[in-house]
Amino acid sequence: MHPSKETSKWLIYTLLGIIADTLDTVLTAIAPPKRPQRSVLPSDIDNFSNAELLELSENAPKVHPDAGVVKLTSGTVAKPSQDMDEDAPDPSEATALDLVFSETTIPVPRVRRVLRREWDFLIVMDYIDGPTLAHVWPTLPKWRKCLVAFTLRRYVRQxxxxQAPPGAPPGPLSASAQGPARICExxxxxxVQSHRGPFASYAELSAFFNDRHRRALDAQxxxxxxxxxxxxxxxxxxxxxxxQDLNLRNIVVGDGGRLWLVDWAWAGYFPPWFEYxxxxxxxxxxxxxxxDDEFWKVLVPFICGPYFRQEKWLLRMSQALYWI
Incomplete structure (x- = not known):
């Protein structure tokens, strides 16, 4: 893309973002978003023991044939942790969900129990009933798609x-603010290799990419x-x-059209432009x-911010990321 066209595109998205964020601030002041009521109600597994839940999970039906999530009860599902570190002291996805639940109004499945297994953890959380946005998207008129994008931008803004606590390393969250650095995915x-690290600090993450950037330029x-x-x-x-996994398959359209964000396995502390x-x-x-809707691609810079320069930088040095 010609530099002047790219700049114009960036300015348009930036202006639209400023308008949307101003509207978000006004709407939040007039009618503060409320947490879904079901999230604060008791769960139907509260009276189950850990052993009973583990036994129940062994024969529970899968929510989707290609997924590892199983439905324990009418109101809960169970999902194995996906941490790259074999000795992870706690499941990062559960920690991220707990943080989002307590500190934002973004609709997410509430974690009800974390069970330790031999090689991983089993995360028991609320089952969110409804079709994915991937299923609904083709039926929506463009103005509804724009409303969806506005809602998702509000979520990303929250x-x-x-921000990562002082001293916290980049990447997956730990239950302890000063938890160990973990492999990032x-x-x-x-x-070629979607996981790297662990990185003990932000500076170490930057140094990794700058070293790969140098290697790419040397090769060129x-x-x-x-x-x-x-x-x-x-x-x-x-x-x-x-x-880091905002796609239409990971957004569930619940009661009243509320958008729920699921699958937080890749969530972590990263630079804002990683989301884009x-x-x-x-x-x-x-x-x-x-x-394969082109309009969704048009909406992504609005939802996550138009980080075109950072994207182009990664593209220029991507050759070096093929090297392990």
């Missing part, structure tokens, strides 16, 4: 208010005095909670994103 790391024969050598990893904004890159990359494959 997530970005949840993200579409931003590329398709870029002169040492070329300005591209000074264009480094963008760590100008703080680490914030990032879902991860969502944009998934939108390029209909099997992953749940749609």
């Amino acid at each position: 997530l970005r208010r949840l 993200s579409p931003v790391f590329g398709q 024969g870029v002169p040492q005095d070329d300005p591209a050598r000074k264009d480094l990893f963008d760590d100008s904004e703080p680490l914030v909670l990032t879902h 890159v991860a969502t944009q990359r998934q939108s390029e494959d209909a099997r992953i994103s749940g749609t």
